[in-house]
Amino acid sequence: MHECVRSDAALTRAFRILGKRWSAVVLGSLRSGPAGFRELSRAIDGLSDSVLSDRLSELTKEGLIARTVDEGPPVAVSYELTESGKALMPALHQISEWAEEHLLSEGC
Amino acid sequence: MHECVRSDAALTRAFRILGKRWSAVVLGSLRSGPAGFRELSRAIDGLSDSVLSDRLSELTKEGLIARTVDEGPPVAVSYELTESGKALMPALHQISEWAEEHLLSEGC
């Protein structure tokens, strides 16, 4: 029972982050390696600049991603998963697999 | 590459549902068995009736939970995970474990 309550609290905590529109998708987009702002923006259909900026900022603050500035030339900013962020990937992968099997696909 | 693109589309699809505030927590609350509206509302701190109602309706429409009316007396409505919903639990459990290890806890 105590474990059960603890589990719900942890899930609630996790979805304080993941339950915001686009956060998980942004994280998933970084799975294959670091990317810049515009790269992410182009990779994710339907995501506006301002929300991307907000999400990157939040995910950085929560420690799931890290922002790095390469001084160039040309100057470049990139974002990559931290160890915490990487540790979440297996679960996100599992969710992807679940979605492929259980959610209607609108074609590809 | 094609697999990679497909994976991002699946994650996007999954978080069309899970990325709405409270959906995952509602699903997690049904892990231990069927529950009524008021039971869920009491179990989840901070969740308003109107959003609970919306979420239950959406999750039902997406096939993750099922709504059952027991004619009584007393008449009772309950919600439970479908097979699709149950199939998501391992991933949510993994996220719980991740949160316990990687997200600051505010005490319990």
Place this chain on the structure above:
DNA sequence: ATACTCGCTAGGAAAATCAAAGCGGCACGG
């Protein structure tokens, strides 16, 4: 100089969430 890309930010509109009252139905007790 112009044109382009980058990484954001700002302002306002649209959508989602929140807060709380209330509805109709039902069950129970006096």
Place this chain on the structure above:
DNA sequence: CCGTGCCGCTTTGATTTTCCTAGCGAGTAT
């Protein structure tokens, strides 16, 4: 019978979040 309380929602309006899009300053190339 009536009154009360619980249930499962819905409604309304306020607040917050997300979205849209223009634009900024910095940097690079022509």
